Amino acid sequence: MRPSYLTAAAWLLMQGTAASVAVAGAAPRYAVADMPAALRENAHAVVRLDEQTLVVKSVSRTVETNRRAVTILDEAGADWAMQVVYYDQLNTVSYLRGTVYNAAGQALRQLRPSDVRDYGLSDGFSLASDGRGRAADLRQATYPYTVEYEYEVVSNNPLFYSSWRPQPQEQLAVEKSSFRVVTPANLPLRYQERHLPVGSAAIASTEGTQLVYQWQVHDLVAVDEELDAPPVSELTPAVLTAPTEFEVQGHHGKLTSWQTLGEWTYQLNAGRDELPPAIKARIASLVQGETDERARIRKVYEFLQANTRYISIQLGIGGWQTFPASSVAANGYGDCKALTNYCKALLQAANITSYCALVRADEPDIRTEFPSSQFNHVVLCVPLAKAAKPDTVWLECTSQTTAFNYMGSFTGNRHALLLTPSGGKLVRTPSYGAAENRRERRADVYVDAQGNATASIRTVRTGLEQDRYNFLFHSLDPAEQKKRIADVLPLANFSIAKFSLAPGAPAAVPSMVESLALTLPNFAPPSGKRVFVSANLLSRWASLPATVGERQADIWLDNAFAYSDTIRIHVPAGMKPESLPSPVKLTTTFGSYSSQIQTLADGTLQYVRQLRMPVAHFARTDYPAYVEFRRKISAADKAQVVFVKNES
Structure with missing residues (x-):
């Protein structure tokens, strides 16, 4: 699965800042004095204007445009003065523009195209990755000031539609934010509204052959940080979106249920679990004479851990399609998909059936009521066919040190999408309560x-x-x-x-x-x-x-x-x-x-x-x-x- 990239702040602090050029004669905008006083309470920054638009061009192409102006009140809000726009083989950045204004709303600096720095987003463990970022930094030494960024991304990966989170952090207030989606009538939008203020629900209309959905919020006061509180995503407005149909590099799929998402992913990886005869023979010898099903699985898992290592490979469709098991057998490495698929093939050689499972690792659990691509990792689920009562072994195939049948805090206590020949099925990974912890x-x-x-x-x-x-x-x-x-x-x-x-x-x-x-x-x-x-x-x-x-x-x-x-x-x-x-x-x-x-x-x-x-x-x-x-x-x-x- 594709990795989570570094935050804009972390990336820019590592790499240094971009230059900018002074602007003269521009009309004042975003004066701090014009901002409602209530929005400054408990806030480090205030979103003055946020306009996000998603245009679905076809089943295989989308265009996302963003324009956001943020007034930064103190040093704790300075991350909002930085912007990184990510792209890869399937996503192209059309432009990235930026302007910084002083407290009176006078333009101080403006980014030139030559000032925007372009980086390869290496994560330190990827053998190959096409992920890159275009980065800008307009931080100022004197507060308050306002930074405005505009950018556009053209995507050939409509498996992921934009989501709207106008207030993604604590201590951030919002003066005005809007979200607009335009899509062909034959590709209706799937969406889920969360924590919207009264009167902010979707307004749907028709413009010719296009469906248009619009949302808007305004004057959202900052959410304060409180001990033992829910994540901010459980407290602030959001609209999650997803396609009904999509196509990625010629691979067509439907996304109307967990079943159809799992079916697309399963078919994308079907037939890639063939092993070389020598590996099959080695596994047969390894488990020969072992009658206990769990012990057979453990021997195969320990063989995997001793003979492979994790290296991320993220190129185009490779974010979802695995390398063949024969490639892992020959090279001894792979990403989470490849190693999980390889372990599945090894178990198959030991006459044990298993299933790859998509999971959101190291993050809050998925929204089970909204089928969509919310996953970033793959693990292996092994139902025990001979157990006296239904039982399952779970395997983390990317680690040489993770214990057998242990998911831990990384992938435990959450839902996973089991990939079966008949499609996807939501299941729970192992839970760890007070008796275990x-x-x-x-x-x-x-x-x-x-x-x-x-x-x-x-x-x-x-x-x-x-x-x-x-x-x-x-x-x-x-x-x-x-x-x-x-x-x-x-x-x-x-x-x-x-x-x-x-x-x-x-x-x-x-x-x-x-x-x-x-x-x-x-x-x-x-x-x-x-x-x-x-x-x-x-x-x-x-x-x-x-x-x-x-x-x-x-x-x-x-x-x-x-x-x-x-x-x-x-x-x-x-x-x-x-x-x-x-x-x-x-x-x-x-x-x-x-x-x-x-x-x-x-x-x-x-x-x-x-x-x-x-x-x-x-x-x-x-x-x-x-x-x-x-x-x-x-x-x-x-x-x-x-x-x-x-x-x-």
């Missing part, structure tokens, strides 16, 4: 008479909780791993005496084991004859900041997990606990929490903390109760044990 920590803390301490800590992370640490283990050397771990430890004064990171024992979901030996100078400095020790060593939660005004967004808790900490505190014989914090137990719809400290038979104190959070959504009116839940956790996490020294 665990962090279990055990530590022994030894405090001396001077208040210094050492700690021995073993942390086991499973499921989504281990994803980041698995990446560290496989991509960095131990010294860099140690540095990354040190950077996130919530301790003011420490040094790491020993460190190791390693995979845990094989299980249904993978795990990583982190072992630490810490030196903690001045951990619990004496105060007279008393010593105050924080029992919660590494897992303190902060309370939420006070809300200014009324909460605007609902509460979305989208990460389920279960944390468990057991900390044993060892002190010299001359120190005895004077007071212990009371046990705390919280059971709410937001989650559950408990903590308690008890004295063991040998005089050691044992602190046990447990926190379990679900995936759940709550109304914004529940926010005060959620804040109180977090406040109680924070207070319990700060509790200290008071020891008193025996004077004798």
